[in-house]
Amino acid sequence: MSRDYDIIIIGTGPAGFSSAMQSSKFGKEVLVVESHKKYLGGTWINTGTVPSKALREAAKNILDFNEQFGDHEHKKPYERFQMDDLLQYKQEILEKENQKVKNDLIKNKVDVARGFGRLKGKHTVEVETHIGSTETYTADYILVSTGSSPIPPTNFEVDNDKVLDYKSILEITHIPRRLVVIGSGVNAIEYATIFAALGTRVTLLSDKKDYLTFLDHEIKEHLQNSLRKKGITIKKNVRVEDVSFSALRNFTEVKFRSKSEDKRLQVVETEHVLFLGGRKPNIDGLNLDTVGIKTDDRNFIETDDSFKTNVDNIYAAGDVIGFPRLASASFSQGRLAACNMFGIPALEVPDQIPYGIYAIPEISNIGITEQDAEEMGLDVTVGRAYFKNIAKGNMSNNSEGLLKLVFSTNSLKLLGVHILGADAANLIHLGQSVMSYGGDVRYFINHVMNYPTMSEAYRIAAFNGVNRVHKAGVKYKNILEDKSEE
Ligand SMILES: Cc1cc2nc3c(=O)[nH]c(=O)nc-3n(C[C@H](O)[C@H](O)[C@H](O)COP(=O)(O)OP(=O)(O)OC[C@H]3O[C@@H](n4cnc5c(N)ncnc54)[C@H](O)[C@@H]3O)c2cc1C
Numbered sequence: 001m002s003r004d005y006d007i008i009i010i011g012t013g014p015a016g017f018s019s020a021m022q023s024s025k026f027g028k029e030v031l032v033v034e035s036h037k038k039y040l041g042g043t044w045i046n047t048g049t050v051p052s053k054a055l056r057e058a059a060k061n062i063l064d065f066n067e068q069f070g071d072h073e074h075k076k077p078y079e080r081f082q083m084d085d086l087l088q089y090k091q092e093i094l095e096k097e098n099q100k101v102k103n104d105l106i107k108n109k110v111d112v113a114r115g116f117g118r119l120k121g122k123h124t125v126e127v128e129t130h131i132g133s134t135e136t137y138t139a140d141y142i143l144v145s146t147g148s149s150p151i152p153p154t155n156f157e158v159d160n161d162k163v164l165d166y167k168s169i170l171e172i173t174h175i176p177r178r179l180v181v182i183g184s185g186v187n188a189i190e191y192a193t194i195f196a197a198l199g200t201r202v203t204l205l206s207d208k209k210d211y212l213t214f215l216d217h218e219i220k221e222h223l224q225n226s227l228r229k230k231g232i233t234i235k236k237n238v239r240v241e242d243v244s245f246s247a248l249r250n251f252t253e254v255k256f257r258s259k260s261e262d263k264r265l266q267v268v269e270t271e272h273v274l275f276l277g278g279r280k281p282n283i284d285g286l287n288l289d290t291v292g293i294k295t296d297d298r299n300f301i302e303t304d305d306s307f308k309t310n311v312d313n314i315y316a317a318g319d320v321i322g323f324p325r326l327a328s329a330s331f332s333q334g335r336l337a338a339c340n341m342f343g344i345p346a347l348e349v350p351d352q353i354p355y356g357i358y359a360i361p362e363i364s365n366i367g368i369t370e371q372d373a374e375e376m377g378l379d380v381t382v383g384r385a386y387f388k389n390i391a392k393g394n395m396s397n398n399s400e401g402l403l404k405l406v407f408s409t410n411s412l413k414l415l416g417v418h419i420l421g422a423d424a425a426n427l428i429h430l431g432q433s434v435m436s437y438g439g440d441v442r443y444f445i446n447h448v449m450n451y452p453t454m455s456e457a458y459r460i461a462a463f464n465g466v467n468r469v470h471k472a473g474v475k476y477k478n479i480l481e482d483k484s485e486e
Pocket residue numbers: 010011012013014015016033034035036040041042043044045047048049050052053115116117118145146147148166187282286317318319320325326327328329330358
């Protein structure tokens with residue numbers, strides 16, 4: 001039976017976009033459905049990854065400038081720079097990225113239907129357009145890549161005036177003097193450091209006993225010191241009871257209690273509150289039940305390793321299927337879903353993917369931590385390089401940071417890389433490549449790398465690590481002659 005398209009993709013975030021591009025390169029007829037009136041690109045380009053990182057770059061530039069050349073007449077950044085300038089910078093980038101997505105889809109002859117897409121059957125998608133009409137399309141395959149949206153707070157409201165969320169923070173008209181961030185995920189830490197860089201006094205309230213618990217302990221300690229130096233106050237294990245605006249004091253009051261110890265009501269006065277408290281999959285109104293698509297206990301769509309749902313011709317990718325809920329992973333998932341649909345042999349997303357936290361300072365990691373190795377009973381050695389000992393770090397005013405290698409003591413095989421400091425999210429890829437080819441730390445010693453670069457940290461950390469192995473009784477000659485044990 002002939003259908004309108006080979007594939008219909010609902011949602012044009014990184015998962016949907018990459019799936020559309022790969023399908024079109026396979027010579028398939030592709031339709032993407034997007035409910036946003038104006039933009040393609042989803043949370044990735046419009047409200048999440050790209051705009052938050054653009055603001056971060058601008059804030060980092062301001063911080064670097066202030067640190068390098070001194071604060072002009074002792075003025076805080078918010079007295080010298082306008083939020084408007086930062087927002088304009090962000091908007092230009094967002095528009096450019098949007099245009100790129102549009103052009104790519106046009107060049108590759110991908111059709112776009114604007115409106116809310118829902119399943120009408122195993123092969124049928126109905127699109128409710130913005131003028132209220134409905135269109136129906138059929139396809140051999142369907143990809144659901146509708147992303148995620150915030151879980152609203154339970155005991156206060158996001159009014160997008162005093163209390164902001166990940167979208168309305170992108171419209172804030174001034175750099176606030178004080179900001180309370182509620183949440184403790186990656187997003188919360190990133191925004192806390194972005195505003196602290198602009199001179200804002202930031203308090204972060206977390207309902208959990210700890211935050212970013214997946215980080216290597218040493219990296220976490222460095223992060224904590226850095227947050228403290230930036231004047232960011234973190235209150236852990238608290239319950240926010242109320243957020244209200246006091247007209248009398250012209251301040252927003254955030255009332256909270258510790259969940260342990262002293263349970264007295266505490267109050268922070270602030271100009272704005274930024275709520276970043278977790279996200280849920282966008283499945284409402286999709287009619288998943290109509291075709292019997294299974295979801296898990298948190299409503300994420302269940303898929304197998306090929307991104308196929310329990311319905312043979314329907315696939316799902318990106319935030320809507322849950323962990324790791326990253327733009328980086330969503331690109332791979334969407335592309336691989338297309339490969340699997342059209343019978344092109346495809347690798348799975350590798351088990352070990354890098355994580356990038358775009359706080360100031362940046363953090364990135366891949367593989368196991370020193371404490372993971374301990375729990376797993378592995379004999380590992382670590383090698384460290386401090387950015388203050390890297391020529392490029394000092395030249396570029398980036399001497400805060402640490403690169404840590406975790407490797408097998410016997411075989412020297414690289415098992416983990418943990419970085420805090422400038423360009424960490426970029427630097428990690430050298431370690432990732434060595435790891436993915438099963439390489440060992442001697443790679444960083446034996447290969448000539450450009451100098452001066454931040455990559456020198458790998459060489460210094462590798463030397464630091466093998467010196468420890470040597471001191472533990474292994475002959476240096478054996479290490480360098482590749483006589484390490486497998
Ligand atoms: C503030 C913030 C910062 C982030 N920073 C990073 C980062 O630095 N690095 C990183 O890797 N990840 C980051 N992320 C996560 C990243 O944005 C998401 O993992 C990624 O966008 C998910 O991609 P997706 O394709 O699943 O969905 P999305 O990008 O959310 O796109 C889904 C699209 O589907 C559309 N849609 C939804 N329902 C329908 C429907 N029924 N019909 C038609 N269209 C529909 C939506 O309008 C949207 O355009 C960040 C997220 C946030 C919120």
